[in-house]
Amino acid sequence: MSVLKGANLLVMFLLELCVLGAAIWWGATVSAPVWVRILLAVAAPAVFVVVWALFGAANEPRYPQTGWRRVALEVLWFGAASILLGLAWSPLAGVVMFAVWLVNGVLRLVWGQQQL
Template sequence: MNMVKGANLALMFLLELGVLAGAAIWGFTLDTNPILRVIAGIGAPAMFVVVWALFAAGGGKNARFPVTGCWRVAVEIAWFGGAAVLIGLAFTAVAGIAFFAVWAVNGALRLLWRQA
């Protein structure tokens, strides 16, 4: 069972990387001026990083303003939900929904197993 729990935490890390990749891909694939694409491709993931660092980094232990309980859930829903929207815009709605669904299952298991 410890192996499955460890795999769930590894999936959480991959989902966090997916947020950053999805935001960057969305920005770099915008149908606009190349300069704005570069700004969006770098700026969108940067904004996600700032939010995560302020409120949720390291399961809340390394965050500047750590949140717990329902506030942590709200931050995660906003963070991963925002990324799901950007993934849906960059690729397809199904891709965004699938990303959010994987996060939801991962989050439910982390709650069930009391993981950070």
């Protein structure tokens, strides 16, 4: 069971990386001049990083969130990234990313890997 719990935490980390990748990809594929795409490809993930560092980081976020606020943070954070992935690639990819996050979140709660 500990291997599955470790794998679930790995999936969470990979999902966090996917959020940044989705933001970069979206910024790079927007229908706009090149300088705007470069700006968005840098700014979009920067916004995600700042929000996660302030509110959602695993180790000592500046403003830790618990309970329904943590749930809302993750739904908004991963949901926004899923929308960006859907816009940049395909809607199915965004839905799959959100579904993987949802299963991961439920498992984190069931296995006590996430305190609410």
